[in-house]
Amino acid sequence: MPDAFVTRSIDEIRFWSRIMKEHSLFLRLGFRCEDTQLINEAQYFYKVFEGIEQQSHAYGLDTDPSTIKQFNKEVHAAVSHIWVFKRKLLGLILSCQLPGQNNFPLLVDHVSREAYYFRNRLEELNQGKLEPLQDAIIDENVFFLRIMADHAKFIGHLLDPSERKLVDQAREFSHDFDQLLFQAKDLDSMRPQSQTKPLLDQFLDQNRVSVKSLRDFKQTARDLIYQCKVKSIIHPLLADHVFREAERFLEIIDMFEGALTAKREPSIHL
Incomplete structure (x- = not known):
């Protein structure tokens, strides 16, 4: 093994x-x-x-x-x-x-x-x-939620202003992930009381839905950029770069949800 x-x-x-x-x-x-x-x-x-x-x-x-x-x-x-x-x-x-x-x-x-x-x-x-599972869940989400919020801001600023629908979508994601980050920081400040399994389950479920939505938006934007169907100054590799980081965050959420379900800590946390 x-x-x-x-x-x-x-x-x-x-x-x-x-x-x-x-x-x-x-x-x-x-x-x-x-x-x-x-x-x-x-x-x-x-x-x-x-x-x-x-x-x-x-x-x-x-x-x-x-x-x-x-x-x-x-x-x-x-x-x-x-x-x-x-x-x-x-x-x-x-x-x-x-x-x-x-x-x-x-x-x-x-x-x-x-x-x-x-x-x-x-x-x-x-x-x-090895950080305790409950601490790792909060810390990793605080880090990655901020990363995702940043990505949305960069995308919004690097799209051509004439791409109004995509720019608006990017701004909405920026706002949504700022709010998720504030919630994560609130949980962080409430330790250890906030580290119950039901709260963490809800926390991960909510983040998963939002990250999947942002991941799909990034994937669409990346494909449009590669096909020259959107006006922007976004390098095609940058579009793929931010998509891969969203995928990484989803993998981390999967790992944490699996560990919570099994009621055990992973042997090596992320």
Whole structure:
């Protein structure tokens, strides 16, 4: 039977290394021509995470745990460096040192939060720190609900203003996920009283319905962009990128619902 630590580590690295690689591309595309140092740094990180992604696929689920533990450490170092790069970039943008570049400050903050999340996940895996199921459910949902709300905001701003129906839909999703995030933060502040199984079941069910709806919207938008049937400045890869993150959130909700139903904690939480 595959080792749970190995399985979880490989899955996390395969998913998030691709995300980090694509972040590097999206940031680079938003720089001005004269931002050569930033362009080169972004390209460097693209190559780093492309290599990590390829290496992760070379490992099988029967790989020795000690090998994966060392791999996690190496990936952790790379993620720490790209996090620093993203925070540096955010500082430059907020201090108006890059006028005319095309990366929204919220987008840069968004991608840095994902790097921080990935880095923490690797630390938890290597240290064997298992958060109690009830805490993990709330924390993961607070993180991903904010990610989904951000996505809706980005989509709304990157669609052409003439795409009124799609823009309105994106704004509605932004509002809906802001409200879900507020609810999740309320549950967070009510711990441990809010961690009863009925409340968490309802919490996950409600989020599942909303995430599925947003996932389907993203899928439609992605397909329209690929078919050149919608006016926008959204890179086709970005459209697929946000779709995959919604799919990831649904997988996490499935895992938590399964754990609650079985009345046991997963051996390795997400």
